Structures are given as C-alpha cells and as structure tokens.
Amino acid sequence: MKFTFIAGSNRQGATSTKLCEYLQHLLEERGHSVDLIDLYQHPVPFYSPGESYSGHEGLARLGTSAKEAEGLILASPEYHGGMSGVLKNALDHLSQEHFSGKPVLSISSAGGAVGVSSLGQMQAIVRNLHGINSPEWISIGGSQRRRFEDYLDESEAGSFHDLEERIARVLESFVKLTGLIHRPYGE
Ligand SMILES: Cc1cc2nc3c(=O)[nH]c(=O)nc-3n(C[C@H](O)[C@H](O)[C@H](O)COP(=O)(O)O)c2cc1C
Known part of the structure; x- marks a missing residue:
C-alpha cells in the first residue's frame, strides 16, 4: 500500500521527523511504498485563500502524494x-x-x-476533512525522545524496547485498518 507522511517540524534533526523515518523504515521493510514530506526540508508558502499556487513544486508534490496515498501519517511537535x-x-x-x-x-x-493536545488537534482536522482517525496514536515525550535523537549510543539503544514494541503495534493496527478500508467490496 501507499503511505504519505507529512512531517510538521521546522527543525533540523527533529525527533518527530526521526520518528517518521523510523516508521518509514518499518513500512518499507513490509513492502509498502512511502513518501515522507519533511516540511523543514520542503517548506510550503503561507496559505492565502483565493491565491493560486499552481507553479509551486513543493505544494504540487504534497497534493499529489496525499491524494494518491491510501493512508496518511501526520507528525507534529507539541507547541504551546x-x-x-x-x-x-x-x-x-x-x-x-x-x-x-x-x-x-x-x-x-x-x-x-x-x-x-497536538494529537487531539490533528484528529479534529482529520474529522473535519472526513478522514478516518486511527483509534490509536503515537506520542513520544520527555526522555523517550532520546531514542530518536542523533548520536544515540549502543548502550542506550536497548533501553527503548518497550517503546519500540508499542510503536510497532500501533503501526501494525494502522496498516491493518488501511488494508480493511481499501479492500475491494465483498473480499
Ligand atoms: C515554541 C515551543 C513550545 C513548546 N510547547 C510545549 C508544550 O506546550 N508542551 C510540551 O510538552 N512541550 C512543548 N515544547 C517542547 C517540544 O514539544 C519538544 O521539544 C518536542 O520534542 C519538539 O519536537 P521536535 O523534536 O520534533 O522538534 C515546546 C517547544 C517549543 C520550541
């Protein structure tokens, strides 16, 4: 299946974006196709109603990728x-x-x-746009973020087993949901 990530941090090395990359790796290992749109690397202009953005390469990619995806993943840091x-x-x-x-x-x-709060806001927007929210979400907070920071040394890596297990379980249930929704009627 096809998945598109929209990574919403404006920071190099952001843990929310690294988490996206981790999930991308898990999905690709399972044979899925993934497009990760990192808004720090590929910023889009401030939205203005009525303005035409037809020549903007980044927005064209965002729109096409989101439209073609069978499942979407939204990522954000928690800000205020x-x-x-x-x-x-x-x-x-x-x-x-x-x-x-x-x-x-x-x-x-x-x-x-x-x-x-950010998770609730993302889910509110998804509902408004008639998307189907995954019943579970993924949150990394406090010291858990260390797992997704650069320069994690080997001795630390083993201590995030429970977190990795939970992430894999939530991803699995999301992939299952996506498969069920896109299964041809009657199969
Ligand atoms: C402007 C700003 C506001 C923040 N507000 C909150 C907050 O309300 N609650 C919280 O738990 N963390 C808050 N943080 C901390 C970030 O959520 C945290 O550093 C997060 O890991 C950043 O994600 P990133 O690594 O993807 O950039 C804030 C950070 C910044 C820069």
Whole structure:
C-alpha cells in the first residue's frame, strides 16, 4: 500500500521527523511504498485563500502524494499546547479530496510526557476533512525522545524496547485498518 507522511517540524534533526523515518523504515521493510514530506526540508508558502499556487513544486508534490496515498501519517511537535504552525499551514492547503475516506495516523513529540493536545488537534482536522482517525496514536515525550535523537549510543539503544514494541503495534493496527478500508467490496 501507499503511505504519505507529512512531517510538521521546522527543525533540523527533529525527533518527530526521526520518528517518521523510523516508521518509514518499518513500512518499507513490509513492502509498502512511502513518501515522507519533511516540511523543514520542503517548506510550503503561507496559505492565502483565493491565491493560486499552481507553479509551486513543493505544494504540487504534497497534493499529489496525499491524494494518491491510501493512508496518511501526520507528525507534529507539541507547541504551546497545540500542533505546529508549519503543519497547520500545510493542512490548510489540503482538503477533503486528500482525506475523505482515508485512514490517518497522528504522531507527536513533546517535552512533557504526552503530546495529547497536538494529537487531539490533528484528529479534529482529520474529522473535519472526513478522514478516518486511527483509534490509536503515537506520542513520544520527555526522555523517550532520546531514542530518536542523533548520536544515540549502543548502550542506550536497548533501553527503548518497550517503546519500540508499542510503536510497532500501533503501526501494525494502522496498516491493518488501511488494508480493511481499501479492500475491494465483498473480499
Ligand atoms: C515554541 C515551543 C513550545 C513548546 N510547547 C510545549 C508544550 O506546550 N508542551 C510540551 O510538552 N512541550 C512543548 N515544547 C517542547 C517540544 O514539544 C519538544 O521539544 C518536542 O520534542 C519538539 O519536537 P521536535 O523534536 O520534533 O522538534 C515546546 C517547544 C517549543 C520550541
């Protein structure tokens, strides 16, 4: 199946983006095709209603990739009890034609234990665009973020087994949901 990630941090080496890369690796290992759109590497302009963005390469890729995907993954850092402005702005460029009837997994990285506010906001937008929220989400918070920082040494790597197991389980259930939704009627 085809999955598109929209990674909504505006920071090099962001843990939310590294988490996307980790999930990308797991999906590709299982034979899925993945497009990871990192909004730090590929910024999109501030959305202005009525303005035409037809010549913008990054927006064209975002729109086409989101439309073609069978499942979408939204990632954000938790900022001031909400999602990042960068992700919100990118989502303002999209619409029901990208989300309707499509499973969406929300993931976040927070300084506190759980980025529940950004996750709730992402899910509210998905509902508004008639997407199908994954019943589970992925949040990394506090010291769990260390797993996705650069320069993790080998002695530390083993201590994140439970986190990795949970991430794999949530991803598995999201992939299963996506498969069920896209299965031809009657199969
Ligand atoms: C402007 C700003 C606001 C933040 N607000 C919160 C917050 O409300 N709650 C929280 O738990 N962490 C907050 N943080 C910490 C980030 O969520 C945390 O550093 C996160 O891991 C960043 O994600 P990234 O590594 O993907 O950039 C804030 C950080 C910044 C820069």
